[in-house]
Amino acid sequence: MALLNVSCLRYYKLSNVQAVRHYHRVSKLFQPLSVKPKDATVTKDEAISISQKLLMDTGIISLRSNGMFALLPLGERVMMKLTKLIDKEMSCIGAQRLSLPLLTSGDLWKKTGRWESTGQELLKIEDRHGKEYVLSPTHEEAITSLMSEIYPFSFRQLPLRLYQINSKFRDEMKPRFGLLRCREFIMKDLYTFDNSVEAAHDTYQEICSAYDRIFHRLRIPFLKVTGDCGSIGGTHSHEYHYISPTGEDTLCVCDNCGNSKNAELVSSDKSDSCDKCGSHVHQVAGIEVGHTFLLGTKYSKPLKALYQNESGKPELLQMGCYGIGVSRLLAASVEVLAEDKNIKWPWEIVPFKICLIGPKKGSKEASSALWVDHLAEVMSGMPGLLDEVVVDDRDRLTIGKRVMEAKQSGYPFIIVVGKRACEMVPMFELLDCTTGKSEFLSHKMLINWVRELP
Ligand SMILES: [Zn+2]
Incomplete structure (x- = not known):
C-alpha cells in the first residue's frame, strides 16, 4: 500500500511539471525606466559610459550610492x-x-x-x-x-x-x-x-x-x-x-x-x-x-x-x-555590443529570448489580441523556452513604442501580433534584432522557427 502511494505521488509530480508553462508580463516586471527631462544638460562629471547609460535607462541596474549599484530583476x-x-x-x-x-x-x-x-x-x-x-x-x-x-x-x-x-x-x-x-x-x-x-x-x-x-x-x-x-x-x-x-x-x-x-x-x-x-x-x-x-x-x-x-x-x-x-x-x-540606443546581449545571457507584442487596445486589429496569449502558452511550453518568453501586455501603448522599448532592453527576437494577424491566414511579424531583418510568418512557420532556436 505504501509503495502504491509513493508511485502515485511521483506520477502526480511528473504530470505537474509537464503542465508548467510559465511566461512573464512586462506590465508586472519591475523595470523602472529612467526618464530624464528633454532639456536636461549633462555636465562633464556626469559623463558616463555607454553601458552605464543603457543599463540605467532601461531599468536593468540602479545607482544606489557612489560606485554601488543594485541589479534589478532583468540584470x-x-x-x-x-x-x-x-x-x-x-x-x-x-x-x-x-x-x-x-x-x-x-x-x-x-x-x-x-x-x-x-x-x-x-x-x-x-x-x-x-x-x-x-x-x-x-x-x-x-x-x-x-x-x-x-x-x-x-x-x-x-x-x-x-x-x-x-x-x-x-x-x-x-x-x-x-x-x-x-x-x-x-x-x-x-x-x-x-x-x-x-x-x-x-x-x-x-x-x-x-x-x-x-x-x-x-x-x-x-x-x-x-x-x-x-x-x-x-x-x-x-x-x-x-x-x-x-x-x-x-x-x-x-x-x-x-x-x-x-x-x-x-x-x-x-x-x-x-x-x-x-x-x-x-x-x-x-x-x-x-x-x-x-x-x-x-x-x-x-x-x-x-x-x-x-x-x-x-x-x-x-x-x-x-x-x-x-x-x-x-x-x-x-x-562592446550595443548599437545606437539598443542593448545587444550575447545569446547565452539574454534576459528573455522572445518578446511578444500584441495590438493596441481599441485599434482596428485589437481582435488579434487572443493570439498573443496562445503563442506565449505554446512557446513557453517548448524545450529551452520555459521562463524565456515575455509578453509586453501594456496594450494602451502603440506597437511601435513597445517594439522600441523591447529593442532597447536587448531582446533578440520580437514577435508582433498586429494587423496581418486578422487576415484569413493569420500572419505574424518576426523581428530578428540580431540581424535587423524582419519577416511575416504563418502560425505553422512561426512555431517551426521557434523549434529551431538554439
Ligand atoms: Zn611579434
Whole structure:
C-alpha cells in the first residue's frame, strides 16, 4: 500500500511539471525606466559610459550610492545566466564551488603584508571588540588559511580547485563607468592547489583553456595578453580583455605575430616593436574581464599551507588564482555590443529570448489580441523556452513604442501580433534584432522557427 502511494505521488509530480508553462508580463516586471527631462544638460562629471547609460535607462541596474549599484530583476536574470555558464565550465575542469565570508580577518592580511601594501583601496572595518577585518577584494588569504588548518592534507587529494562567485569590494578613489569600475562588484575567483611547480603549470594551462571556452561561448572577440602580476603577486600572469575605447588598460599588440602585452609591462623606449619578432606593435584600449596568476608559494609560505607528500613529509602547496569580473563582464558585453540606443546581449545571457507584442487596445486589429496569449502558452511550453518568453501586455501603448522599448532592453527576437494577424491566414511579424531583418510568418512557420532556436 505504501509503495502504491509513493508511485502515485511521483506520477502526480511528473504530470505537474509537464503542465508548467510559465511566461512573464512586462506590465508586472519591475523595470523602472529612467526618464530624464528633454532639456536636461549633462555636465562633464556626469559623463558616463555607454553601458552605464543603457543599463540605467532601461531599468536593468540602479545607482544606489557612489560606485554601488543594485541589479534589478532583468540584470539579475542576466547575472544568473552568466553564473550558470561559468559554473558549467568550472565543473568541466573539476572545480568545486564554495562560499567564503566576505569579511576576512585583518590579521591574515597582515601576515601576507597586503594589509599595508594594498593601500587605501582596501576597505577596512572594525567590530565592537576592536577586531579588524577587510571587506575582501579577493580571497587568497582566506582560502590559504582554510587550507593551512587542514593537516594532514594528503597528496592524493591534489590537484584541488575551489572557486566562489560573490561580492567583492574595492574603495575606488573615483568609481566610474557604472559596473565597469565600481566599489562593490561580483567576481568569480578560483584558487588552485598542486603538489609541484610542474603540476601547477599544467593546471594553469587547463584553467586558461576553460577561460577561453567561457569567452568563446559569449561570442565577443577577446584578447589574451601577458599581464602585470600587480598586488596579487606571483610569477606568471595573463589578462583577458574586451577591446573598447572605454577600456582603461592600454594593450600592445604585434601586427605580425599577435604577441600581446599590457602596456604597463613594456618599457617606453621599446613600445613600438615586438620583443618576439621585432615587428611593429600597435596599441588598443581594453576592458579587463579576466585575470590568471600562477602564485607559487607566495601565500602558502607565510600562511603555512602544507600537504603531506608520498613519503609523509610536509611540503608547501603550489597555488594559482584566477578571476573573472562577472558584473564587469555583464557591463562590458553591453559596452562592446550595443548599437545606437539598443542593448545587444550575447545569446547565452539574454534576459528573455522572445518578446511578444500584441495590438493596441481599441485599434482596428485589437481582435488579434487572443493570439498573443496562445503563442506565449505554446512557446513557453517548448524545450529551452520555459521562463524565456515575455509578453509586453501594456496594450494602451502603440506597437511601435513597445517594439522600441523591447529593442532597447536587448531582446533578440520580437514577435508582433498586429494587423496581418486578422487576415484569413493569420500572419505574424518576426523581428530578428540580431540581424535587423524582419519577416511575416504563418502560425505553422512561426512555431517551426521557434523549434529551431538554439
Ligand atoms: Zn611579434
